Amino acid sequence: MHTPNDDRATTKRTLGQYLAGIRMDRKMSLRAVEEATNKQVSNAYLSQIENDKIQQPSPNILHALSELYAISFENLMEMAGYLMGTAGRSDTERHGRIATFAEHNLTADEETEMLQYLQFMRNRKKPGDKT
Amino acid sequence: MHTPNDDRATTKRTLGQYLAGIRMDRKMSLRAVEEATNKQVSNAYLSQIENDKIQQPSPNILHALSELYAISFENLMEMAGYLMGTAGRSDTERHGRIATFAEHNLTADEETEMLQYLQFMRNRKKPGDKT
DNA sequence: TTCATTTGCTTGATATTCTTAGCGCGCTAT
DNA sequence: ATAGCGCGCTAAGAATATCAAGCAAATGAA
Missing domain, CATH: 1.20.5 (Single alpha-helices involved in coiled-coils or other helix-helix interfaces)
Structure with a gap:
C-alpha cells in the first residue's frame, strides 16, 4: 500500500498545499469557495489553511471543503492529522x-x-x- | 436502512451523559481514565465533557475515549455534532x-x-x- | 478522632480555531 | 491617468478547547 499522498515529483504535500492545488484545479478563487460553501469557510480562513498556518482545521471545515471539491473527506481528515482508523473505516x-x-x-x-x-x-x- | 444509533434504551442522552454512563459502567474514575488514556484525556477535561461544558471535543479526544471504552468512534463523532452524514457514509x-x-x-x-x-x-x- | 487517599469538580491560564476588516496588487474600463 | 473590482493575504480579536493546579466531600485506616 502506498502512502495516501500524491507523488508527482513533490515529495509530500501538506494539507494546505493539497487544498490549494485542488482549488486551483477547480479554478475557484478563495472568495468563490467562501460563497460556494455558504460562508462555512471564509476566504481569509481558507487562505490560512492553504498556507499551513492552521494546524488542524475542524472536521466541519474539512467536510465542507471535501463536499465542495468532491474529494475524500476521510483523506482530508487524515492529512489534517486526525487519527481515523481503529473505529472501522481504515479503508481510505x-x-x-x-x-x-x-x-x-x-x-x-x-x-x-x-x-x-x-x-x-x-x-x-x-x-x-x-x- | 438501519439507524446508526445505539440500542440499550439510550433515549436521547447527550454526549456527556453517554460518556459518563459508559465510564461508570466500566467502573473507572476520572483519573483512571486519564491514566488509561495516557494523559490524552485529563480528568478535569473529562469532567467538563461529561457535564456538557465542552461543546465539541476534538476527534482526538473522542478517539481516545472510543478506544478505551471500546465503543464506536464515529458514533461519538456524531454525538459531538461533527457532521459525518451529509455526504459521508453512503458514498464511501x-x-x-x-x-x-x-x-x-x-x-x-x-x-x-x-x-x-x-x-x-x-x-x-x-x-x-x-x- | 486524625491523617491520608481518592473522588468529582472548578478555576485560571494558555493555545488554537475561526471571524471580520482591511491592506496592496493586478486587472479592465472609462 | 484613475476609478473600480476581484484577487490573495494579513492583523487583530472573539470564542473555545485543553491543561495544571487545587478544592471540598467522602472514605478508610490507625
Missing part, C-alpha cells in the same frame, strides 16, 4: 491518478451525470469558446 | 469507475469544461441552507 484506499477526475472522487450519480454532459458537450462542440 | 463507496473517463480520452479543454460542470453540479446539489 486511494487509487492512483487515473485522470484528473480521480481527485474529484465522484459518486455514481455524479459520474453518470458527467458522462451525459460529456455526450452533450461533444455533440454541441463550439469553436473558440473560452468562458 | 464512490470511486471505482472513474476510469470510465480515462477511456473517453478528454482533451484539455473538455477536461476544463467538465470540471466546471462538476463544480456547477455540486453547487446545485446543495440542499437548502438553514437560514
Whole structure:
C-alpha cells in the first residue's frame, strides 16, 4: 500500500498545499469557495489553511471543503492529522491518478451525470469558446 | 436502512451523559481514565465533557475515549455534532469507475469544461441552507 | 478522632480555531 | 491617468478547547 499522498515529483504535500492545488484545479478563487460553501469557510480562513498556518482545521471545515471539491473527506481528515482508523473505516484506499477526475472522487450519480454532459458537450462542440 | 444509533434504551442522552454512563459502567474514575488514556484525556477535561461544558471535543479526544471504552468512534463523532452524514457514509463507496473517463480520452479543454460542470453540479446539489 | 487517599469538580491560564476588516496588487474600463 | 473590482493575504480579536493546579466531600485506616 502506498502512502495516501500524491507523488508527482513533490515529495509530500501538506494539507494546505493539497487544498490549494485542488482549488486551483477547480479554478475557484478563495472568495468563490467562501460563497460556494455558504460562508462555512471564509476566504481569509481558507487562505490560512492553504498556507499551513492552521494546524488542524475542524472536521466541519474539512467536510465542507471535501463536499465542495468532491474529494475524500476521510483523506482530508487524515492529512489534517486526525487519527481515523481503529473505529472501522481504515479503508481510505486511494487509487492512483487515473485522470484528473480521480481527485474529484465522484459518486455514481455524479459520474453518470458527467458522462451525459460529456455526450452533450461533444455533440454541441463550439469553436473558440473560452468562458 | 438501519439507524446508526445505539440500542440499550439510550433515549436521547447527550454526549456527556453517554460518556459518563459508559465510564461508570466500566467502573473507572476520572483519573483512571486519564491514566488509561495516557494523559490524552485529563480528568478535569473529562469532567467538563461529561457535564456538557465542552461543546465539541476534538476527534482526538473522542478517539481516545472510543478506544478505551471500546465503543464506536464515529458514533461519538456524531454525538459531538461533527457532521459525518451529509455526504459521508453512503458514498464511501464512490470511486471505482472513474476510469470510465480515462477511456473517453478528454482533451484539455473538455477536461476544463467538465470540471466546471462538476463544480456547477455540486453547487446545485446543495440542499437548502438553514437560514 | 486524625491523617491520608481518592473522588468529582472548578478555576485560571494558555493555545488554537475561526471571524471580520482591511491592506496592496493586478486587472479592465472609462 | 484613475476609478473600480476581484484577487490573495494579513492583523487583530472573539470564542473555545485543553491543561495544571487545587478544592471540598467522602472514605478508610490507625
